[in-house]
Amino acid sequence: MLAAALSGTTPARAAEEVDLLLALAADVSRSVDGQKFQLQRDGYAAALTDPKVVAAITGGTLGRIAVxxxxxxxxxxxxxxxxxxxxRDADSAGKFATQLLESPRAFADRTSISGGIDFSVAQLERAPFQARRRTIDVSGDGTNNSGRDVTAARDEAVAKGIQINGLVILTEQPLSWNAEHTNPAGGLDAYFRNNVIGGPGAFVMTAQNFDSFGQALIGKLIAEIAGTAPPSRAARVAPSGMDTLLR
Structure with a gap:
């Protein structure tokens, strides 16, 4: 401190520590039309302000996360x-949700899950906070059809100690022009499990449609904040049709 004062410099402040760095990476590709987009945005806003999610945040070791x-x-x-x-509380969650609902849509192009992962990794590495756990929460309604191989992006992120979880949004009626994209062989949830998620305890949760997205997200956020896998049996019988697949 004395040396810094004599030299006229200010000592660097340690970054604030949080329980979790959480990058919410939302798919806004062409298959996500205006109505689906709004349901997705509303779902994120509602889930982040849900009392059970806020309780999970405040119940952590430090009682705060960065998103x-x-x-x-x-x-x-x-x-x-x-x-x-x-x-760190209901008020800060509410402000985040309000800002989210007021922000314009960013894109409507193809689906590069790999690009979303790579970009999220870069944001985690530049975050002005510190956390022992870093997670990318990828939501999507289709397979990777743009950019580099998604498994390569996943593997590089996992090698850096980052966990990737998935929230799959099923398409009830396959798009006639792109059926294999939203409904690949074996199911989109299996595709995410095999190609997208990674890291110890990584998991996939499934929303049967965009209407049930918000309910599925609540369980997913609670599991991510707590650092545990969601209870599979409870998830499978949830009224929303939420399903859980563990890697």
Whole structure:
């Protein structure tokens, strides 16, 4: 301190520590039409302010997490909609949700899950906060069809100690022009399990449609904040049709 005072410099402040750095990476590709987009945005806003999610946040070791909201579409189309923000109570969660609902849509292009992961990794590495756990929460309604191989992006993120979880949004009626994209062989949930998620305890949760997205997200956020896998039996019988698949 004395040396810093004599030299006229200010000592660097240690970054604030939080329980979790959480990058919410939302799919806004062309298959997500205007109505689905709004349901997704509303779902994120409602889930972040849900009393059970807020209780999970405040019940952590430090009682706070840092969240960034990212939208991604085709290769090269990724944007930070809301930069790193500390959520520590209902008030800060409400402010984040309000900002999210008021922000315009970023893109409507192809689906580069790999680009979304790579971009999210970069945001985690530049975050002005520190945390022992770093997680990317990828939501999507289709397979990777743009950019580099998604498994390569996943493996590089996992090698850096980052966990990737998935929230799959099923398409009830396959798009006639792109059926294999939203309904691949074996199911989109299996595709995410085999190609997208990674890291110890990584999991996939499934919303049967965009209407049930918010309910599925609540369980997912609670599991991520607590650092545990969601209870599979309870998830499978949830009224929303929420399903859980563990990697």
């Amino acid at each position: 960034a909201y990212i939208e991604w579409s085709g290769a090269g189309n990724q944007k930070v909609v809301i930069d790193w923000t500390v959520i």
